[in-house]
Amino acid sequence: MSQFLADVQASYGRCLKERGFITRFYELLLERDERINQMFAKTDWSQQNKALRRGISIALTFAGGSSIVERSMKEMADAHSRKGRAPVDPALYIHWRESLVQAVSEFDPRFNDELGIDWQQALKTTTDYFTAHY
């Protein structure tokens, strides 16, 4: 694993140790765009929080260049594609990345600008993949 990704993984671990990290992320994401808010109107949050915890972990492994998560990535991308269960307009992914990095900056006590750039880069790898499968 590259150093930049090891730093992001460690940061993610610190965030998950704090209570309320994923909840805070969704709070930020939903208030950024009314279309996003609407999409989650009927969501079971305890399930969704778990799904995203796992999803981010897969995304970071993928960003590190590991192909063991290729299948899981494809399933998530399919779910968010035009024909999927929860289609997501690729134009909305900027909100996903920025809300997540904002939540990390609030929850990781060792957050700094450089780490923020590393996070953005890792998350972009995932949203680019989703966009290509849209």
Ligand code: HEM
């Ligand atoms: C703006 C960006 C995004 C929006 C608006 C969005 C929206 C949604 C919605 C509406 C659902 C279904 C919730 C329900 O069951 O009610 C969902 C499920 C899910 N999303 Fe996203 N999503 C976004 C980005 C992502 C990204 C980048 C990932 C990858 C880490 C991801 C991972 C997941 C997973 C793992 C599920 C659960 C899928 C399942 O039920 O099998 N999402 N998302």
